[in-house]
Amino acid sequence: MKKTRAMWLINHTTLRKFEAAQFKAAGIDEIYTPKSFPYDEGNLSANVEYSLDSDLSITEEELEILNAQNWYESPSAESWEIANRHFDIVFVPFFLDQLKSVTLNFRGIIVLRVFGxxxxxxxxxxxxxxxxxxxxxxxxxxxxxFWFGAGYEHLYQIEQNFLASRNCFLPVGLSTTDRSSEWTGECRKILFVCPRIASSSHFGSVFNDFLINFGEFPYTIGGAQPIHVDNPNVIGFVSREEHERNMREHRVMFYHSQQPNHIHYHPFEAVAAGMPLIFMANGLLDRMGGVGLPGRCKSISEAKQKIRKILSGDQNLINSIRASQGALLAAIKAENCAPAWQSSFKKILSELQILKNEETDKSHSKKKKIAIIFPKTEKEIDFQVAKILANTIFTGSKLSKSYAEVIFLYPERNEYEECDFIDLHKDIKCRSFNWKKLSSSEAKRAMRYSGHEGWEPTEANYLTVDDGIRQIQDCDLWLVVSDLVDKPLLPIRPTVHFIYDHPKRQSENALIPEEKSRLNTIRAAEKILVTTQSTFDKAAQYAGVPTKDIIKLPYLMLPPANTSQPDITPYYFILDVGTQQRLKKALQILEFFYAELDGSLQCLILAQHRPQLLDDAIFLQKTKDNIHWRKSPDLNIYDKLIAKCAFIWNMDSSDMGMIIPMRAANAAIPTISIDTPAAREIASHAPLDQAWMTDASPRAMAQALKSMEDSYPTYKRRPPTTENSQIDDIEMISMEYWRAIQECL
Amino acid sequence: MPIKYYGIYLCYAPTIDLRGEGLGRYLASFLKGASQRQDIHFIIACPSWSREQLTELLLAESVPQNNFSIASPKTFPAALRLYNHWKRYRGKPKKPSWLGRLYCKAINYKASTVEKTLNHLAQTDSYLILGLRLLPLALLVLASAPFLPIFITILALSSAPKNIRRLLGRHNQIIVSMWSRWHRMLSQPKNDTLSTRMYQSMESAEIKRMHHMIEGMPEVRAWYSPTAFWPSFNLIDAPKLMCVPDVVLSDFAIGFSNVGGDRVLYNFEQIEKAIRQGTNFVTYSKDVKFNTLINKYLIRDKDISVIHHAPNNLKPWISIIGLDNPEAASYGYSRSLLYGAIKGKCGTDYSYGFDNINFKFLFYASQLRANKNLLTLLRAYEYLLRTHKINHKLLLTCNPNAIESVKSFVIEKSLENDVLFLKGLQVNELAACYKLADLAINPSLSEGGCPFTFTEALSVDTPVVMAKIPVTEEVLTDPRLQEMTFFDPYDWQDLASRIEWALDNRDELLTVQRKTYAQLAQRTWADVVDEHLQVLERISEGYPEKTQA
Structure with missing residues (x-):
């Protein structure tokens, strides 16, 4: 029979000894503990212990891999594989990143160890x-x-059902040695333990309260102080010996906490050391036998009075406190906690057995559904990008043998026709949608119905995608192309945004309400997908998204064109205009280009609708005669138009504005683009040199355009480099996109 | 033969009409299935206010009365009695009061007198006669004199300064708001928070009375609740079996979020509470067992039994016996039923004048809820109609006003004369619709058990196309049938092509579906009852027996 092994992913020094003993008493002899831990509030009492490793019957190589991991953040896939192969139970403390990682990767029993x-x-x-x-x-x-491994019996009572219903009482036990006979009390001072006075506002205020209430008495402040506190009575971290001497020699300990759900160890240490403990009523000590003890105080004045008496040597009070306070240890004594542990272990182990035997639900292995949501935008290219993204993710899932379903959602009220979706993979299903606005009370009900009984709305309205079927609740992940969503999405499913533009950062309207909503939307997303370092930095620097939540992916690529270049002299260039705002400027540039600089190549604008500005009387007839419009064609015709043009003029400064230039570069057609770091970054992968124009005055830009007209035949293919050949592999890119999606599922 | 007693627990609110509830029909079928057993007796425990309705339901459904009885607290809560009196009073057709009648007469008299006088005035050529003719008018003015102060007050108020009017308006607002609150309490008590709180208090007192009654029934071996609406069921100190048809709100959370407000949320919380506190469960499908009870509520596998429905046979409702050609007679009868339904239940001008009783149609019988996926069906239908692929109408049994997007789709696409909503069909009318339809369709995305559409349609020889969802796949397992019958409910184009194919290949589809129907028809409601009894017996084993108090 396979041995039951446990991972105790906690580094708490005092707890380890007691809890390891409980595991062994339950027949779990093999326990793994982490060999590193981060410095933070929760790990001040932590250390690393190797002694338990010798009991493990896994190979040395495997142990080495496990020991090399940071189990508090993101252990490697290999280490999770080992964990899943050999271990049945994981105990995890309340560190959210760690909890996320464990719940995502471990397939056995998970006990969330909590202490209030x-x-x-x-x-x-x-x-x-x-x-x-x-x-x-x-x-x-x-x-x-999953189990809610509560250290105190009542903790589950205030929790929501998803934790409360999984309650498993594992009492906090302390291995204590009764040294009360060694107590001398010769140091006529209060011992008050208060760590991190300068680095924690909570303890800072506890310390100040102590000074206000008890500053008149002699005192010593114990507890580690990572930041120096300018007070001679604050002794900071001390050696074990000194700590024990303090416990032995101080006259009295004061314990301030009235928290009903949390307690520290030092009051118990004081009791075990025989030092009189003065503590405040209505805290957790009351539940542990503190009610009725002579050291219990209902008010600060009562505590002061008792402390004054003890410091002045009132033996009657000292003796009565010392004689009775041993009752507090009863609740945490190993022998008293053991029955509850063993009964809970019995529950956990029998559940483990049932889970192994029980019929498993088939739905766990069902295909994942990814919704690619394309909101209405003003740029033509966005629609293309959304389709390329859908194809890329679909291909990635297929190549990874995940075979996810990809659903492409587009706005119902837009004039899309069947032929507009012809370049989507045939197995990608399309659905039209309308945004559905939910009031806060509707949002709350929707979340309650979907199982979030504790969720409360923070916004007046939320958006959902109404596809007329199930509001895409059948999809496991919502991927929104862009951040153009003017209200937060209802967080009923994980949401990811694919971002390639932050136009507002450079504008004066950065604080308009829509921008605020956009920022909130991005911040609420599970992950942000970007394709350039420039957008990565903007998402981090401007939107304030933690970098761990931003995934930089390779630039999206279209499948290679199969158009051969005709042997004719090009008579036009293609203008990729981006937004309507850019169009006005483009026309001003063209006015200079044709009227002043005698530009000879014609300009072809490819857009869904004919730009009305072309009829504007302010432009010369000569300019108008040279500008032609054509409805955005499908990719094949686009390729043919590209093949016959002299160059591309790209006015779209977003990351995805480079999609057509990159495609043109593959066909040896150069591009002149607005000079931005993102565009430069993308163009560095292109197999052809690119030209740049600074986003300056129309006249200067017209000159740059003229210079391109004169020099475009000189642009030559670059020799293939590791850098630019990397992105040629669409399959590799697709796999990378799929891995990013899987991270969010 | 010793008789074994089992209990059925019902605790519907007084406003619920069991005859309109799917569970009402389920209960009737269940009791019919049990009627063949001589060794069992069901005691149906219900609140005092449900007794009458329940009796009516079981009579209407022709449930034999041999082996069940109804037990409820004897007296109605006084507040409910008062409310019922009020409802009855409001429901009566109103005769105008004597004052009203007098007022009408006076108005008529005034109109005719003024008219006559004016005519005479216009025609007279003498001052004397003119004076005499004016006399009745003067008398009328005199008679109106007592109302003059009221008239003057109204006139004064209308020309009073703004702030006085505002002050009066504010008081008026309070009165209007109090009146509308009072009106809501009496007309829609379930939507009023105060009434709801009062009802909850009344319900809790009634439940206490019910449970006191149940405690005095030690002969009942085990109790069965046909739904998970009532957490109070778990308070019974006896073996208990709770049926969980589904928890559809959790799968269609957004769709239901604007239905019924916090009242529905409260009901949902009650369902969750009932399930979490429950001990033994039964579901209509494996899908609900695994995906709802095990995965969402973490109920153990061993505590859940799956008992599928038996088929619903609609044939008896439209079968004509004793004629030479019963099939032709059945068609004729069905047509007359449908004709009546079209005229009487559509409620549109179009349907009043619609006289072709041989029209072709597709049929979907269902209420309109977020999970029913009606918009997908409408999109597919609109496409088929507008591309001239079919010429059928679409008959639905729901109220389109229940979901705004459905109503507006029909209007926007000008489908009002092709999509007909037949609300409140009787069972025989339902059977007639199934019988005469070229094709029955069920696009529902989620159901507790395999929808009755299949057996109801096939029982009258109409083929069906259905959404491919776990509960249908669980019961309709023949791969050939699946291939012909199922469509992807998330894809209206797939549904459209399935309908088109089914209409073109109706006979072939019917042949395949008849085979499966013949197999399913082997199962009866008696089997369903037997399986429930087995579970009830199992859970009562080892439970300490109680003695009569």
Whole structure:
């Protein structure tokens, strides 16, 4: 029979000894513990312990891999594979990144080990607040593989159902040695433990309260102080020996906390050391036998009075406190906690057995559905981009043998025809949609119905995609092409944005309400997908998205064109105009180009609609005669037009504005583009040199255009380099896109 | 033979008409299935206010009365009695009061007198006669004199300064708001928060009375709740089996978010509470067992039984016995039923004048809810109609006003005269529609069990196309039938091509579907009851027996 092994992904020094003993008593002899931990609030009492490794019957190589991981962030796929192969149970503390990683990767039983939070906070709320709906969904999807391993029996009562219903009481135990006979109390001071005074606002205010209330007495402040505190009574981190001496010699300990759900270890250490403990009523100590003890105080004045007496040597009070406070240790004594542990372990292990035997649900292996949502935008290229993205993801999932379904959603009210979707892969289904606005109360109900009983709206309105079927709730991931969404999306499914433009950053309207909504939308997304470092930086620097949530992917590529270049002298260039705002400027440039600089090549604008500005009386007839418009054609005709043109003039400064120039470059047609870091970055992969124009005055830009007209035949293919050949592989790009999508599923 | 007693627990609100609920029909079929068993007796425990309705439902459905009884608290809550009196009073056709009658007469008299006088005035050529003719008019003015102060007050108010009018307007607003609240409480009590709170209190008192009654029934071996609406079911101290048809709101969260407001949210929370506190469950399908109870509510596999429905046979409702050509007679009868339904239940001018009883149509019988996927059916139908691929009408049984997007689609696409909504069909009319339809369609995205559309349509020899969803795949397993019958419910084009194919290959489809129907028809409601009884027996084993208090 396979041995049951556990991973105790916690580094808490004091807890380890007791809990490891409980595992062993339950027959789990092999326990793995992490060999590194981050410095943060939760790990001040942490250390690394190697002794348990010798009990593990996994290979040394595997152990080495496990030990090399940072289990608090993102262990490697290989280490999770080892974990899943050898281990059945994982104990994970309440570190949200760690919890995310474990719930996503571990396939056995997961016990969330918790010890209570400050009053007014619950673990459920904290999960929603800091990790969002996705982690809640992940925890729920674990079903009976998940346990809420509460250190105190009552903790589950304030939690939402997804945690409360999985309660598993694993009492906090402390291996204590009764040294009360060694207590001398010769140091006539209060010992008050208050770590991180200067680095934590909470402890800073606890310290200040202590000074206000008890500053008149002699005192020592214990606890590690990462930042120096300018007070001689604050002793900071001390050696074990000194700590024990402090416990032995201080006259009294004061414990301030009245938190009903959380407690520290030092009051118990004081009791075990025989030091009189003065503590405040209504805290967790009350639940542990504190009610009725002579050290319990209902008010600060009562505490001061008792401390004053103890410091002045009132033996009656000292003796009565010392004689009775041992009751507090009963609740955490190993022998008293063991029955609850063993009964909970029995529950966990029998569940493990049931899960192994039970019929598993087939829906777990069902195909994933990805919704590619194309909102209405004013740029022609966006529609092309959305389709290329859909094709890329579909191909990636197919190549990875995931065979996801890809659904392409486009706005219902737009005039798309069947032929507009001809370049989508035939297995990609299309649906039209309308945005559906939900009020906050409707949003709340929708979230409640979908299982988020603790979710509360923070916005007045939310958007959903109404496809007239199921509001795309059948899709596992919503991928929105661009960030052009003027209200936050209802977080009923994980949402990803594919971003390639941040036009507002350079404009004066950066604080308009739409921009605020766009920023909120991006910030609420599961991940942001970008294709250039420039947009990556904007998403991080401007939108303030944590870099871990931004995925930089290779630039999207179209399949290679199969058009041969005709042997004729080109008589036109193609203008890729981007937005309507850019069109006006383009026409001004063309006015200079034709009227002043005698430009000879004609200009072909490819757009869905004929630009009305062409009829504007301010432009000369000569200019108008040289400008031609043609409805955006499909890709094949586009390729033919590209093949016959002299060059491309790209006025679209967004990342995806480079899609056509890149395609043209493959056909040895050069492009002159607006000079931006993103465009330069993309063009560095092109197999052809590119020309640049600064976004300056129309006259200067016309001159650049004229210079391109004169020099375009000189642009030659670059020799293939590692850099530019990398992106030629569409399959590789597709796989990379699919991996990014999988991260969000 | 000793009789074994089982309990059925119902706790519907007084406003629910069981005859309009799918569960009402299910209960009737269940009890009919049980009627052949001589060794069992069902006690249906329900609130006092449901007894009458329940009795009417079971009579209407012709349920034999041999082995069930209804138990409920004897007296109605007084508040409910008062409310019912009010409803009855409001429901009566109103005769005008004597004052109203007098007022009408006076108005008529005034109109005719003024008219006559004016005519005479115009025709007279003497001052004397003119004076005499004016006399009745003067008398009328005199008679109106007592109302003069009221008239003057109204006139004064209308020309009063703005702030006085505003002050009066504010009081008026309070009165209007109080009146509308009072009106809502009486007409739509379920939508009023105060009424809802009062109802909850009344319900909780009634539940106590019901449970007191149930405690006095130690002979009941186990209790069965046909739905998961009532957490109070779990308070029964006896073996309990709760049926969970589905929890459709969670799969269509957005679609249902604007239906019924927080009242529906409260009901949803009650369902969740009932399931979480439940001990033994039964579902109509494996799909609900796994995807709802196991995956969402973490109920153990061993605590859930799956009992499929038996087919619904509609044939008896339209079969004519004793004629030479019963099939022709059945068609004739069905046509007359449909003709009546078109005239009486569509409620449009178009349908009043529609006299072709041989028209061709597609049929989908269902209420309109977010999971029913009606828009997909409408899109497919519109495409087929406008591309001249079919010439059929589409008959639906729902109320289009229930979902705005459905209503507006029909209007925007000018389908009002081709998509007909027959609301509130009787069972015989339903059977007639199925019988005469060229094709029955079910595009529903989610159901608790395999939709009755298949057996209902096939029972009257009409083929069906259905959405490919887990519950249909679970019951309709023949691969050939699946290939011919199923379409992707998320793709209206797939539905359109399936309809087109089915109409072109109707006979072939019917032949294949008849085979499966013949197999399914082997199962009866007696089998369904037997399977429930097996589960009830199993869960009651080992439960400590109670003695009469």
């Amino acid at each position: 939070h400050a009053a007014g906070q619950t673990y459920s709320q904290l999960i929603y607040q800091y990790s969002g709906e996705r982690l809640v969904r992940q925890i729920k999807s674990l079903g009976r593989r």
